[in-house]
Amino acid sequence: MKLRSIGILAAAFGILSAASVPAARAATWPDTxxxxxxxxxxxxxxxxxxxxxxxxxxxxxxxxxxxxxxxxxxxxxxxxxxxxxxxxxxxxxxxxxxxxxxxxxxxxxxxxxxxxxxxxxxxxxxVSNVLVVRKDSRFNTVRQIIAEAKAHPDKLTYGTAGLGSSQHLSGELFQSISGTHLRQIMYKGGSQAMVDLLGGQIDMVFETIAAARPMIDAHSVKVLGVTSDHPVADLPGVKPLAELGLPGFVMxxxxxxxxxxxxxxxxxxxxxxxxxxxxxxxxxxxxxxxxxxxxxxxxxxxxxxxxxxxxxxxxxxxxxxxxxxx
Missing domain, CATH: 3.40.190.150 (Bordetella uptake gene, domain 1)
Known part of the structure; x- marks a missing residue:
């Protein structure tokens, strides 16, 4: 019985000792x-x-x-x-x-x-996105895009950096709220989508503000709205898409x-x-x-x-x- 008790105590001590190892490591972290x-x-x-x-x-x-x-x-x-x-x-x-x-x-x-x-x-x-079109686009408002998309389903195109990208999610949310159908054009990166936007190959892009900034500053694109639920300080005059015909839009x-x-x-x-x-x-x-x-x-x-x-x-x-x- 004594040997058994000693064994039980030894096992319990071993368990406690093993449990204390992570705590000890955490106390000295990081040491490299x-x-x-x-x-x-x-x-x-x-x-x-x-x-x-x-x-x-x-x-x-x-x-x-x-x-x-x-x-x-x-x-x-x-x-x-x-x-x-x-x-x-x-x-x-x-x-x-x-x-x-x-x-x-x-x-x-x-x-x-x-x-x-x-x-x-x-x-x-x-990170918020902006909906941009090229500077000579016939679209000047979000409501114009919605009207065109409803009249001609799957005609309007938007560029993305691939499935699950912020550009793609923005486009899906746009369609969900507006009840429209847009055609997604996927690229290996957002920069390639912007090149095709400027070249007239696609109609719009939901791009991150940082990535779109050079084109915005160069007046190569028109910014129609921002995907956040509030205006962005360094984009004066640009309203959230939620206030421009897409109620509840936040991406x-x-x-x-x-x-x-x-x-x-x-x-x-x-x-x-x-x-x-x-x-x-x-x-x-x-x-x-x-x-x-x-x-x-x-x-x-x-x-x-x-x-x-x-x-x-x-x-x-x-x-x-x-x-x-x-």
């Missing part, structure tokens, strides 16, 4: 560099946001935060990599509406679950930080706190706004709820459009 995976190519908004946050985060943590780009297939390559990374706090990623809300609506074999395989850390900010992409599921809560809490404070800094807010990102900074729980609300919203819209994953 942290990898910040961006599932898109260098040069885009996601990459710029990651580098801005990483530089500040590294200073606060006392360790290097190294940005690594792992682009491919609408962000699947990098996102799948992080989903299966060791959950020790040394691998985090920049996630978007594409990677962490809508990819499963368009792609069957994503190789990850955007909710179950990740822990939301912080919502860095939201904002977003930039957030995620960690693999199972990452110690203490580490996630620290990351969330630090990133929230980074986003609140005036100089960081200014830089984000220049990128077309509206600073946010909400933490773990609020960001998690936001993500689930986004998934619910876009699931309804995509299914109503009859789109099925392939």
């Amino acid at each position: 560099s942290v990898r910040y995976i961006v599932p898109f190519s260098p040069g885009g908004v996601s990459d710029a946001v990651a580098r801005l946050v990483a530089s500040q985060l590294g200073t606060r943590l006392g360790q290097s935060v190294i940005v690594e780009n792992k682009p491919g297939v609408s962000g699947l390559v990098g996102t799948r990599y992080v989903a299966h990374a060791k959950p020790d706090g040394y691998t985090i990623m920049g996630g978007t509406i594409t990677t962490h809300a809508v990819n499963p609506l368009f792609i069957k074999a994503t190789g990850y679950d955007p909710v179950k395989d990740f822990v939301p850390v912080s919502l860095v900010g939201t 904002q992409s977003w930039q957030g930080v995620f960690a693999p599921a199972g990452t110690p809560r203490a580490i996630v809490q620290k990351l969330s706190k630090e990133i929230g404070e980074i986003v609140a800094q005036p100089d960081v807010r200014t830089k984000l706004l220049r990128l077309g990102v509206q600073p946010d900074g909400r933490g773990m729980q609020a960001f998690g709820q936001f993500q689930k609300d986004e998934i619910r919203k876009w699931t309804g819209i995509v299914q109503a459009a009859g789109i099925k994953p392939h």
Whole structure:
């Protein structure tokens, strides 16, 4: 009996010791560099946001935060990599509406679950699009486009960076609210869509403000509306689409930080706190706004709820459009 009791106590001690290992690791984290995976190519908004946050985060943590780009297939390559990374706090990623809300609506074999395989850390900010047409377009208002689309279904074209992109989602929401049918023309990137818009090959593009800015400043395009629920400060006179014949229209992409599921809560809490404070800094807010990102900074729980609300919203819209994953 004594030997049995000793065995039971030893086993219990072993369990307690094993349970204390993650807590001990969390207490000393980080003791080496942290990898910040961006599932898109260098040069885009996601990459710029990651580098801005990483530089500040590294200073606060006392360790290097190294940005690594792992682009491919609408962000699947990098996102799948992080989903299966060791959950020790040394691998985090920049996630978007594409990677962490809508990819499963368009792609069957994503190789990850955007909710179950990740822990939301912080919502860095939201990104609005603008509806633009070329400067010599016959369209001067959103209502003119709606009228034309109703009179001639599937005639008007809009360019996108592919299924699940913010341009595509904006177009789907436009059709859902207006009861129209537009024809999507997919490109490998938003910049190619803008080239064809200027060349007269397509009728319109729902582009991010940052990407459209050079053409807006050069007066090469007309801005008919913004996809946020409020006017944008640096686009004077441009109203939300919700006020221009599309009631309830709100489409904002977003930039957030995620960690693999199972990452110690203490580490996630620290990351969330630090990133929230980074986003609140005036100089960081200014830089984000220049990128077309509206600073946010909400933490773990609020960001998690936001993500689930986004998934619910876009699931309804995509299914109503009859789109099925392939």
